[in-house]
Amino acid sequence: VTTGRRIDGYDIVAFDADDTLWRCEDSFRYAESRFAELVGPYVPKGVDLDAALRAVEKADVSVSGYGVKAFTLSMARAAIDVTDGAIPSAVVGDLLDVGRSMLLETVHLLPHVSEVLVEIAANIRIVLITKGDLVHQTRKVTTSGIEHHFSDIEILLEKDPAAYDKIMKRLGVEPERFLMIGNSVRSDVLPVMALGGHAVHIPYHLTWELERVDHHDEDVVELASIADLPAWLGIRSAFS
């Protein structure tokens, strides 16, 4: 682990949300298991339903974007296609219900998130930068109980260098004074570093296939837990 610059080396600390502040991928994995259970009876044994669903998701992402509504449409489409229309529409309705439950699910903060945000927000301006569905991400933010810590909430279509550049300009921060914290090397770390900004990777035990990075040449700072962040920033912590 690289030693951190002290917190006064930054003007803004930005946090990703899904699987950085609260659980997210777990719900998708659960939905995938429900997809397999619901669609399984209508396909020959041996059909790889996970692969079928992911293929549809991958094809749909450029049209539908990220998030639960896009995923729900992909589940319905995949169920109809992989069964060649043999699945009853009532079962497609069950898949729509799975998606609806995801949209309405209570936010589950990850361990230590509340305390860490209190501690860091007492020392520096913090912002939240997430991507995905506007209505769902907004619902999660407003029901999370942690919204008030953030000076700004940005919900993006795609986390690429152009999007970060725009946000940094809007926030009035130079890249070298900007630190991004997140679980995705692809979305939270590499695009920020490409602009000359700083990032800390805090892996989550699950990573969505489309977020995986096979290879990169950056020397990425990684912390095992968000609980390690205050100490890394040189802030005394009551619990770390």
Place this chain on the structure above:
Amino acid sequence: VTTGRRIDGYDIVAFDADDTLWRCEDSFRYAESRFAELVGPYVPKGVDLDAALRAVEKADVSVSGYGVKAFTLSMARAAIDVTDGAIPSAVVGDLLDVGRSMLLETVHLLPHVSEVLVEIAANIRIVLITKGDLVHQTRKVTTSGIEHHFSDIEILLEKDPAAYDKIMKRLGVEPERFLMIGNSVRSDVLPVMALGGHAVHIPYHLTWELERVDHHDEDVVELASIADLPAWLGIRSAFS
């Protein structure tokens, strides 16, 4: 028609997009007609499919928000519910295709939009403020051919006074120096006027049921066409 303040009475002129700059509601009406055609054979004669779809849409909007993906999910749900599962899933697949076509549809600018934006942007800072689905609205903006006229593009979850207040602060404009142009009294006019800002209503011949306002006490400025806007703002126009 109230006489307009001259353009130097404002710092920013903001435009709504759907049915103000480009056609939108027409696609939804077409999709509704496809819904009736596709689902009709599976319900008893006399069932009001338009009403069934709108009831589901209305129930879904608080969970799914605005936009084509939410609408597509509502179509699928309504088709399954109103037929009590009798509709084949392949037909539900056809409804998903209707939604996908809407997401991929070419943007059709309304008459005079290009010329009016050129003319107004030459005189004042203009911004675009729309609501709905992040990926779809972004696609429309970037393929519209008019994106470069706008200093800022804001895609909101809901166009209420709180959202406009936030945007005006972000843009650094006082409400009394802000003019909003749009086709929806509910979303483009009343919330802006509630903040002390200014608005011009340019009706479109179709209005989505959920955008309708039954009653209000404001004296709303209305223009028949966006082509009338430069003259209303006291800008000489080559074509009006």
